[in-house]
Amino acid sequence: MKSTIPDTGVPIALPAANGGDRQEASLHGEILLRLRDYVVEGNIPDGARVPERQLCEMFGISRTPLREALKVLAAEGLIELLPNRGARVRQLSQRDLEELFDVMAGLESLAGRLACEAITDAEITAIEQLHYEMYGHYLHRDMHGYFQINQRIHESIVAAARNETLKAAYANFAGRIRRVRYSANFARKRQRWAEAMREHEAILDALRRRAASELSDILFQHLRNKRTAAIEHLTEPQADAPASP
Amino acid sequence: MKSTIPDTGVPIALPAANGGDRQEASLHGEILLRLRDYVVEGNIPDGARVPERQLCEMFGISRTPLREALKVLAAEGLIELLPNRGARVRQLSQRDLEELFDVMAGLESLAGRLACEAITDAEITAIEQLHYEMYGHYLHRDMHGYFQINQRIHESIVAAARNETLKAAYANFAGRIRRVRYSANFARKRQRWAEAMREHEAILDALRRRAASELSDILFQHLRNKRTAAIEHLTEPQADAPASP
DNA sequence: AGTACAAAAAATGAATGCAAAATAGCCCCC
DNA sequence: GGGGGCTATTTTGCATTCATTTTTTGTACT
Secondary structure, eight states: OOOOOOTTOOOOOTTOSSSSSOOOSSHHHHHHHHHHHHHHTTOSOTTOBOOHHHHHHHHTOOHHHHHHHHHHHHHHTSEEEETTTEEEEOOOOHHHHHHHHHHHHHHHHHHHHHHHHHOOHHHHHHHHHHHHHHHHHHHTTOHHHHHHHHHHHHHHHHHHTOOHHHHHHHHHHHHHHHTSTTTTTTTOSHHHHHHHHHHHHHHHHHHHTTOHHHHHHHHHHHHHHHHHHHHHHHHOGGGTSOOOO | OOOOOOTTSOOOOTTOTTSSSOOOSSHHHHHHHHHHHHHHTTOSOTTOBOOHHHHHHHHTOOHHHHHHHHHHHHHHTSEEEETTTEEEEOOOOHHHHHHHHHHHHHHHHHHHHHHHHHOOHHHHHHHHHHHHHHHHHHHTTOHHHHHHHHHHHHHHHHHHTOOHHHHHHHHHHHHHHHTSTTTTTTTOSHHHHHHHHHHHHHHHHHHHTTOHHHHHHHHHHHHHHHHHHHHHHHHOGGGTSOOOO
């Protein structure tokens, strides 16, 4: 027996039929959003093949729109297509990660530069608020809260750049990296954490003064340091993570 | 008479069946490459709808792989998909262009920064060669030759960054802009041209000294100025271009 | 003549069908 | 017991088909 969709005609909605309120007119578009999330959230292990038929059943659609979505995700770099062998979740090498971090650094660096031209006092105030909130998390050693706010600060800077193209590119690369769950403890080292806080102070300072070049430099360095920490964490995970299965 | 494929069964190869020696195992991949070129080269007017059926006949394939390619091109930002209304070549607003130029500026700025870390003396020498060659074109007022070399210099810097991810992103954005044929005369103004040459001198100088931050700044400014020139050209094309038809 | 409506034609979006390739079983042999 | 070659099943890639929607064409009416 072929386990197909039950004949109720109602598509089963496994991973949240509509994550939020976004909606796409086309089936292809909706599937693309859902499948992207599905992959980014790590529901398929690194390097594993993407089960076409299974996903079709999960989403309750035929293979055509799913395959279209797969091509797009491949173009985005999330998965890769092997000829006659279907799609696999793209496994990022250490080199890939370094490259991605550097590109992210470049984009944020650019965002900072542009933000200096366009940011309002109100936006700066809002970022300051976030900064102090983050500082609180830092003092309480609350990594999770810290990262949450940290991300919002960086997103605020990107938003202040007033460049939708940049924002989209940033989101794309962020998605590729997100699969790597480095955030949980890449900054374990107390020293790096303190350093990051100091860098954030400098970022705020440069932003207040609208010092474009300076901010650009600081942001790049900040992300560069993040990269180093992340890579170090990946290469010596024995510290606190269980050995690979 | 509708120009369809003759019944020989052999697909007609309109825009070069295989542009160069690249080859994709899948039909989808090949169509993607060919169609992207077709669009980037401006074979379909701005904002015009992408004739699905006609392209299928042109490439000698069915709609499935073509539609897959269309989805990818839409994700890349070259075309846009209107629900139930097919694909249109994306018309870039002035704002879009400004954004694209800024992102390109950011990417080149990043490329310069990274290049300072990795570039070899031989590569710098090669760029110097190109620079002098370009200077020759400048002296002879040979715009076409100038731009040719100019592009190669910028590509060399990107290549020297040793970051394939960056290179791919750069190529993508460059493709989006290429549709806008600004290059032919955006630098008409003698003064801007001279300025650009001076900027290139500064770029080379910073590169020789491997002054990352400085090069990053110069490259950003250089591209920013290019952007300004391009936009100015677009908003007042009466200078030398015939009035819009 | 110009406009409103209606039917026909064409297109789009998605599902299904089909041949080729890859994977998994299976048996035989060593 | 393990490896090699064969067949059967699944999977993949693309073509084709089908239901809608949009666009065009034709016609009548003001």
